[in-house]
Amino acid sequence: MKVYNTGDIRNIALVGNAGSGKTTLAENFALEGGKIQRKGTIDSKSTLSDYRPVEHVQEGSVFSSILNSEWNGVKINILDAPGALDFIGGAVSSIAIADTTLLVLNAQNGIEVGAEIHWRLAEKLNKPVVIIANHLDHDKTNFEKTIDLAKEQLASSVTIVQYPVNQGPEYNSMIDLITMKMYKWSADGSKQEVLDIPDSEKEKTDELRMILIEAAAENDEALMEKFFENDTLTEDEMREGILKGILGRGMFPVLCTSAKNNMGTKRLMDFIKNALPSPAAMPGMKTKDGKEIKPDASGTKSLFVFKTGVEEHLGEVNYFKVVSGEIAESDDLVIVSNKNKERISQIFAVNGKNRESLPKIVAGDIGATVKLKYTKNEDTLTEKGNEDCIESIKYPNPKIRKAIRALSESDEEKLGEYLHRLHDEDPTYILEYSKELKQLILHGQGEHHLNTLKWHLDNTFKIPTEFLAPKIPYRETITKAAQSDFRHKKQSGGAGQFGEVHMIIEPHEEGKPKPTTYKLNGKEYTVTVRDEDVIELKWGGKLVFYNCIIGGVIDKNYMPAIIKGLMEKMENGPLTGSYARDIRVSVYDGKMHDVDSNEISFKIAGSKAFSAAFKQAGPRILEPIYNLEVMVPSDSMGDVMSDLQGRRAIIQGMSSAKGFEIINAKVPLAEVSKYATALSSISGGRATFELEFDEYAPVPGDIQNELIKAYEEEQGDED
Numbered sequence: 001m002k003v004y005n006t007g008d009i010r011n012i013a014l015v016g017n018a019g020s021g022k023t024t025l026a027e028n029f030a031l032e033g034g035k036i037q038r039k040g041t042i043d044s045k046s047t048l049s050d051y052r053p054v055e056h057v058q059e060g061s062v063f064s065s066i067l068n069s070e071w072n073g074v075k076i077n078i079l080d081a082p083g084a085l086d087f088i089g090g091a092v093s094s095i096a097i098a099d100t101t102l103l104v105l106n107a108q109n110g111i112e113v114g115a116e117i118h119w120r121l122a123e124k125l126n127k128p129v130v131i132i133a134n135h136l137d138h139d140k141t142n143f144e145k146t147i148d149l150a151k152e153q154l155a156s157s158v159t160i161v162q163y164p165v166n167q168g169p170e171y172n173s174m175i176d177l178i179t180m181k182m183y184k185w186s187a188d189g190s191k192q193e194v195l196d197i198p199d200s201e202k203e204k205t206d207e208l209r210m211i212l213i214e215a216a217a218e219n220d221e222a223l224m225e226k227f228f229e230n231d232t233l234t235e236d237e238m239r240e241g242i243l244k245g246i247l248g249r250g251m252f253p254v255l256c257t258s259a260k261n262n263m264g265t266k267r268l269m270d271f272i273k274n275a276l277p278s279p280a281a282m283p284g285m286k287t288k289d290g291k292e293i294k295p296d297a298s299g300t301k302s303l304f305v306f307k308t309g310v311e312e313h314l315g316e317v318n319y320f321k322v323v324s325g326e327i328a329e330s331d332d333l334v335i336v337s338n339k340n341k342e343r344i345s346q347i348f349a350v351n352g353k354n355r356e357s358l359p360k361i362v363a364g365d366i367g368a369t370v371k372l373k374y375t376k377n378e379d380t381l382t383e384k385g386n387e388d389c390i391e392s393i394k395y396p397n398p399k400i401r402k403a404i405r406a407l408s409e410s411d412e413e414k415l416g417e418y419l420h421r422l423h424d425e426d427p428t429y430i431l432e433y434s435k436e437l438k439q440l441i442l443h444g445q446g447e448h449h450l451n452t453l454k455w456h457l458d459n460t461f462k463i464p465t466e467f468l469a470p471k472i473p474y475r476e477t478i479t480k481a482a483q484s485d486f487r488h489k490k491q492s493g494g495a496g497q498f499g500e501v502h503m504i505i506e507p508h509e510e511g512k513p514k515p516t517t518y519k520l521n522g523k524e525y526t527v528t529v530r531d532e533d534v535i536e537l538k539w540g541g542k543l544v545f546y547n548c549i550i551g552g553v554i555d556k557n558y559m560p561a562i563i564k565g566l567m568e569k570m571e572n573g574p575l576t577g578s579y580a581r582d583i584r585v586s587v588y589d590g591k592m593h594d595v596d597s598n599e600i601s602f603k604i605a606g607s608k609a610f611s612a613a614f615k616q617a618g619p620r621i622l623e624p625i626y627n628l629e630v631m632v633p634s635d636s637m638g639d640v641m642s643d644l645q646g647r648r649a650i651i652q653g654m655s656s657a658k659g660f661e662i663i664n665a666k667v668p669l670a671e672v673s674k675y676a677t678a679l680s681s682i683s684g685g686r687a688t689f690e691l692e693f694d695e696y697a698p699v700p701g702d703i704q705n706e707l708i709k710a711y712e713e714e715q716g717d718e719d
């Protein structure tokens, strides 16, 4: 296949709600560019994208698919994203990697949730957006209303470039305000006529063209002046203004298609070639240190792997964008993160599962390769000595968690391996083996997302699994000071054991001065700190240990053994077996025996004294609290608020955005494990949320009692 220069490449992401027609549109691009001879259809499960078995079962895209086509010498790389929000990962990477986002709307339905959310992703990544009004051939199609809603909900600078002449079942013509022509198609879209604008449309066309010209002028001061002077712009000036507007997100042009009938594709491809930026016109990719790498074909060889998939008969396929330089077959590159060497044995341009070989590929282009040994998703491969590592794509935080288990114990190892593989294919699945909970926890974007993963395990990998309720990683701490001592003594027969430890424990708080005196149960204790040991706990919080021994009653060498004893209890808290945190311990007295004292004795004495003190020190169970941000359409605000009240949420603030209310709250993790499902049913799928861990806070007393009881019963069962 031909090698294209950076300036002759257009990278576009197709996004929008599920069912809006992205995959069908991608198929049209491939057909018009001669990549396929016959168009596949969604109904016959024969499209280039959506080729994977899971997508046939689900009847929709699950992963993004990469396609390419050619139009008048320009290569168009198409990243066809899934529309369903559970598979948002594919949309995030597509928008991040492509230079322009094509937001496809189903003009029967206005702005659907998926469109709204993908719009916000493009906004966050500062990407130019072109709006495609699709599905123009239905009874219920309402182009005008859809565009009004887009102006209201997305941006006021949504600007009509094409409009349908006869939307509805008879749809076959559209007028383009740049070329000032009418495009008319045969019923199957195969024949296109370019006609003069009929008289009946002239008035409307002139009016809309003036709006377009004014919108184009707004993107440049010089153009604006010309517009004020002449009340119009020349054809060239208008095109210049549109280019600038698209690039700077000052204008969001609207184009028209009926993807099923392949109407509008050719003119859309013209527009992609003429009005959308090549990678050279866009900011380069950013490194982890914030450096921008321009897509310079003569620069250092560098590529970024943005997607990994396992394909039948091929094994792992790595999809990449060339960051800079030219990558040629047989190039030897190095992975920046771990310095492993990789040879690029083959380079492909792909159309779903179809591949064409390329001898080389230049900066800004998108390709695929196979047989890499060490490369992982999101790796940067470059020339030896170059340290520029491209920053990872930022995916939304997980929204749901479940524990998963193989039904047969002998599958456990394979399960872990396949789950890692699925994470590489879809980074929004996060896998965590929690040692503390003794559960394999899966995090995902929603119920459907996790069920799809299970489908893979059951059907692709043939490992039967089950989901379990995920446990909550509780913590334990104390609220007041308490004293305790313990003598461990074993002096009958054989080698003896002897250790005695006296301690005071109390809550640790940052900045609290070192202990001096305590009054506990009517008794006064004075301590003098000799040594301080601050232990940062792996699970958060601290254990602060003070050696306050006077007169050498416990040898300094036994302190590590006492700390070991404490740590055993910190790892397996006395209330519920959860990790304990934020405690300080002053060991101020004790006793040794000349012969029988040893490390094990002091470890046991330390551990027992600590346990006893812990129980008298106002122990509390802490639970993880998350910051929750919910974006709610104004009309379901009341229902969302009352639902939150039932989840022990503390509302932190509220604000409004375009048609949305934003609620910020703090909620316990225990109350939001199924929030994705609940919120979706309350808001008809229109509300979205983000969750982020904030802090640990005490659980209410009644819940603490229930948890302790449940733990005791569980322990009882085990005995």
Ligand SMILES: Nc1nc2c(ncn2[C@@H]2O[C@H](COP(=O)(O)OP(=O)(O)O)[C@@H](O)[C@H]2O)c(=O)[nH]1
Pocket: 016, 017, 018, 019, 020, 021, 022, 023, 024, 025, 042, 043, 060, 061, 083, 134, 135, 136, 137, 138, 257, 258, 259, 260, 261
């Ligand atoms: N009538 C009509 N059907 C369309 C149009 N575009 C797509 N479809 C159909 O809508 C369904 C969803 O299309 P698909 O391309 O999978 O949408 P995606 O989820 O956005 O990728 C399929 O049955 C398509 O045949 C259109 O413009 N008109």
Ligand SMILES: [Mg+2]
Pocket: 022, 023, 024, 049, 050, 060, 061, 080, 081, 082, 083
């Ligand atoms: Mg699709």
